[in-house]
Amino acid sequence: MASLDYNSTDFQEAVAAVVEAKTYNWIADINTSFLLTSGYLVFMMQLGFALVTVGAIQAKSVKSVCLKNLMDVCAGGVGYFLFGYAFAYGDPQSCDEGGTYALWLTMWVYPVLTHWVWSTSGWASPTRTTGGLFIGSGVYDTVGSGAVHAVGGWAGLAGAMVAGPRLGRFDRAGKPRPMPGHNSVFYIAGVLLLWFGFYGFNPGTMGMIIEPTGSSFGMVVARCAMSTTMGACFGGCTALLVMLCYTKLKTGHALWDLTMSGNGALTGMVVITSGCATFEPWASALGGIVGGLIVLPSSLFVLHVLKVDDPVDAVTVHAIGGSVGVLFYALMASKNYVYELYGSTAPDGVSPRHYGWFRGDTPHVLGANVVWCCVLFGWTMGMMYPFFWILKKFDMLRISREEELAGVDVSAHGGHAYPGMEDVYNSELKGLDGSTDDGLDHKNGSNGMDYSLGNIRLQGQVDQLKDEVAKLTALLPASLSKAAATPSKMNGRTSRDAAGMLV
Numbered sequence: 001m002a003s004l005d006y007n008s009t010d011f012q013e014a015v016a017a018v019v020e021a022k023t024y025n026w027i028a029d030i031n032t033s034f035l036l037t038s039g040y041l042v043f044m045m046q047l048g049f050a051l052v053t054v055g056a057i058q059a060k061s062v063k064s065v066c067l068k069n070l071m072d073v074c075a076g077g078v079g080y081f082l083f084g085y086a087f088a089y090g091d092p093q094s095c096d097e098g099g100t101y102a103l104w105l106t107m108w109v110y111p112v113l114t115h116w117v118w119s120t121s122g123w124a125s126p127t128r129t130t131g132g133l134f135i136g137s138g139v140y141d142t143v144g145s146g147a148v149h150a151v152g153g154w155a156g157l158a159g160a161m162v163a164g165p166r167l168g169r170f171d172r173a174g175k176p177r178p179m180p181g182h183n184s185v186f187y188i189a190g191v192l193l194l195w196f197g198f199y200g201f202n203p204g205t206m207g208m209i210i211e212p213t214g215s216s217f218g219m220v221v222a223r224c225a226m227s228t229t230m231g232a233c234f235g236g237c238t239a240l241l242v243m244l245c246y247t248k249l250k251t252g253h254a255l256w257d258l259t260m261s262g263n264g265a266l267t268g269m270v271v272i273t274s275g276c277a278t279f280e281p282w283a284s285a286l287g288g289i290v291g292g293l294i295v296l297p298s299s300l301f302v303l304h305v306l307k308v309d310d311p312v313d314a315v316t317v318h319a320i321g322g323s324v325g326v327l328f329y330a331l332m333a334s335k336n337y338v339y340e341l342y343g344s345t346a347p348d349g350v351s352p353r354h355y356g357w358f359r360g361d362t363p364h365v366l367g368a369n370v371v372w373c374c375v376l377f378g379w380t381m382g383m384m385y386p387f388f389w390i391l392k393k394f395d396m397l398r399i400s401r402e403e404e405l406a407g408v409d410v411s412a413h414g415g416h417a418y419p420g421m422e423d424v425y426n427s428e429l430k431g432l433d434g435s436t437d438d439g440l441d442h443k444n445g446s447n448g449m450d451y452s453l454g455n456i457r458l459q460g461q462v463d464q465l466k467d468e469v470a471k472l473t474a475l476l477p478a479s480l481s482k483a484a485a486t487p488s489k490m491n492g493r494t495s496r497d498a499a500g501m502l503v
Contacts, residue, residue, distance in 0.1 A: 016213055016214050019214050027210050027211075027212060027214060028212075030209065030210055031207070031208040031209060031210060034204070034208065034209045034221075035204060035207055035208070037200070037204075038200040038201070038203060038204020038205075039200065039204065040200065041196065041197050041199060041200025041201070041204065042197055042200045042201050042204065043073075043197075044193055044196060044197045044200070045193070045194050045197030045198070045200075045201065046069060046072065046073055047190075047193055048190045048191070048192075048193030048194035048195075048196075048197055049069060049072075049190065049194065050065070050066060050069035050190065051186045051187065051189050051190030051193060052186075052187055052190030052191060052194065052262075052312055053065050053069065053190070053311070053312050054066065054183065054186045054187075054190075055181050055182070055183045055184060055185070055186030055187025055188075055189075055190060056181035056187055056259070056311045056312045057181055057182065057311050058179070058181070058182055058407075059182040059183075059416075059417065059418060060406075060407025060408065060409055060410070060416070061407060061408050061409060062182075062409060062416075062417035062418070063408075063409040063413040063414075063415075063416075063417045064408040064409055064412065064413055066417075067413065079107035080107065080111070082107065108383070109151065109155070109379070109380060109383045109384065110147075110148075110151055112379070113147050113151060113375075113376065113379060113380075114147050116375075117139050117141050117146075117147050117372070118147070120347075124138060124139040124368070124372060124375075125138055125139070126138030126139065126140060126342060126346075127342070127347060128347060129347050132348075133346050133347075133351070134368050134371075135364055135367045135368040135371070136346075136351065136354065136364045137346075137353075137354040137364040137365045137368050138346075138368060139368045139369055139371075139372040140274065140275065140326075140329050140330060140333065140365050140368070140369060141274050141326055141329070141369070141372060142205070142274055142275065142276075142277060142278075142329075142341070143201070143202055143205045143224075143273045143274050143275075143276055143277070144205070144273060144274065145270055145271065145272075145273040145274035145275075145321075145322040145323075145324075145325030145326050145329070146274065146322050146323065146325070146326040146369075146372055146373065146376050147376070148273075148322070149270045149273065149317075149318040149319075149321065149322030149325070150318065150319050150322030150323050150326070150373070150376045150377075150380075151322075151376060151380050152314070152318050152319075153314055153315050153317070153318030153319025153320070153321075153322055154315075154319045154376065154377055154380035154381055154384070155380055155384045156310070156314040156315060156318070156319070157302075157308065157310075157314075157315045157319055157381070158380070158381050158384035158385040158387075158388055159384065159388045159397075160308045160309060160310055160315070161306075161308055161385070161388075162385065162388035162389050162391075162392050162397065163388065163392070163397050163398050164309075164398070165307070165308075165309035166179065166309055166311075166404070167401065167404055167405060169309045170307065170309075174307060176303050176304060179311075181259075181311065184258055184259075187258070187259065187262065188258060188262055191262040191265060191266060194266060195228075195232050195265065195266075195269065198228045198232070198269050198273075199225055199228060201273070202224045202225070202227065202228045202269075202273055202276045203221045203222075203224040203225050203228075203276075205224075206220055206221050206224060206277060209221050220277050220337075220340060220341065223276070223277055223279070223337070224276040224277050226281055226284065227272045227275075227276035227277075227279050227281075227284035227287075228269055228272065228273075228276060228284075229284075230272070230281055230284035230285045230287075230288055231268035231269045231270075231271060231272035231273075231276075231284055231285075231287050231288040231291060232265040232266075232268050232269045232288065233265070233268075233285075233288060234268055234284075234285045234286075234287075234288030234289050234291075234292065235264045235265050235266070235267055235268015235269065235271070235288040235289070235291040235292040235295075236261045236262070236264045236265035236268065236288075236292065237261075237264075237292065238264055238268070238288065238289045238291070238292025238293055239260050239261050239263060239264020239265070239267070239291075239292040239293075239295045239296065240256065240257065240260065240261040240264065240292075241292075242260075242264075242292065242293060242295070242296050243255060243256075243257040243260040243261070243296060244256065244257075246296060259313075260295060260296060260299075263295050263299070263313050263316065263317055264291065264292040264295045266317045266321075267291035267292065267294065267295050267316065267317045267321040268287065268288035268289075268290075268291035268292055269288075269291075270291065270317060270318060270321035270322050270325055271287045271288065271290055271291040271321055271324055271325040271328055272284050272287040272288065272291075272325065272328070273322075273325055274325050274326055274328075274329040275325075275328065275329035275332065275333050277337060277341050278329070278332075278333040278334050278337040278338050278341060278355070278356075279332060279333070279334065279337070280334055280337075283332045283334070286332070287325070287328050287332070290324060290328060291321055291324070291325075294316070294320060294321065294324060295313070295316055295317075298313075298315070298316040298320045299313050299316045302315050302316060322376075323373045323376070323377075326369045326372060326373055326376075327366070327369055327370065327373065329356075329365075329369065330356065330357060330363075330365040330366040330368070330369040330370075331356050331357050331358045331359075331366065332356045332358055332359060333355045333356035333359065333365070334355065334356065334359055335355045335356075335359060335360065335361070338353060338354075338355040338356075339353060339355075399411060399412065
């Protein structure tokens with residue numbers, strides 16, 4: 001009787017067939033359950049984005065931001081369902097040439113990029129089967145530091161540049177003025193929810209936890225989760241330490257900055273996202289440190305050099321962090337882990353599969369990923385900047401100055417997000433007509449608002465008071481009415497100024 005060769009391909013395939021039959025195809029069901037659960041976690045990230053944004057802005061715009069986050073999901077889902085998926089993963093040999101473009105980002109900008117890098121027919125894809133790999137390796141952006149995060153960040157930059165800064169953000173000399181968010185609790189709750197969601201985003205992108213052959217893919221998924229944790233922890237700590245050193249050197253007083261630490265954790269996760277399945281723990285920690293180091297200088301550059309008003313530091317966290325992540329992947333991807341993910345050879349079955357330059361390979365992946373970073377920036381800005389510019393030309397991008405001063409919640413959404421707490425809204429200003437010589441640039445985003453006053457009221461209350469004064473003046477005798485109409489000097493201030501201070 002011939003002995004069985006337990007290592008033979010035929011024997012292993014026979015065993016796999018028996019296992020599959022006995023488990024009633026549970027492997028596919030388990031993987032589907034894993035993918036769905038990961039998707040549910042990713043959906044929680046939208047709540048995280050909403051809370052981070054709400055916490056980082058002024059109270060008078062809360063309802064507006066919440067609606068935008070809701071429409072992010074609703075309109076984005078409609079757009080991706082109608083056209084986005086077809087552009088991203090459709091077969092170019094069988095696609096219709098017709099189509100209607102709407103919901104620009106989710107229907108066109110993002111899907112085209114993901115097709116290029118993730119589809120087997122994309123020119124940049126490392127799994128391309130319709131031709132040779134770009135620069136011999138293809139672009140390594142497995143989970144999407146570039147195709148997801150950088151795209152969103154560059155799109156945000158385009159919008160912020162075209163829309164311009166919020167009123168009061170810069171003075172006449174172009175110097176930024178403090179405009180802190182109104183709720184730190186919302187902000188940190190959002191950061192932690194995003195962190196939680198990353199455990200769905202990064203591991204879930206693997207798409208399975210058991211290979212179709214029955215082999216476990218769990219270690220790859222666990223590695224993604226480990227990389228996520230390392231990136232966030234080291235990123236948050238590093239950004240906090242950088243801010244402590246910066247404020248100590250600049251002011252003599254070390255500041256324990258919550259926002260900077262939270263953005264450091266987020267940036268650390270963004271940096272390791274693309275290659276989270278190919279990093280060893282120490283490499284993921286290094287990625288987090290890199291993310292934490294770039295937060296402060298990037299934020300200062302965007303605000304002070306580019307003069308872009310970015311309340312949530314989306315450009316820093318996503319655009320710059322995502323681009324750095326694409327490059328970090330090209331440098332630090334482990335050979336064995338890349339082989340585990342993509343195989344040891346290219347799709348042609350002959351060419352060797354490349355990995356990180358700093359891990360002993362040639363710089364093929366680095367060259368491809370540098371080009372990819374340029375493509376991400378050029379494509380996204382090239383599509384989104386004109387899009388926002390057109391909206392601005394048709395007065396569809398930004399509300400009027402008066403509406404912004406009163407608060408978009410009041411002017412467009414039926415009232416404040418916090419009824420009965422009007423004292424928290426910084427809506428009163430000096431020189432509404434732009435006549436006050438207050439040293440602020442009224443044409444380019446500064447409104448003369450004194451953000452240090454805690455008892456200022458809404459402009460509507462000021463107008464109401466003026467109406468009451470006019471009525472009282474009309475009842476006075478002519479001589480007294482003339483005197484009342486003449487501003488009197490009071491310690492260098494007019495009585496009109498004094499009335500303004502009272503309200």
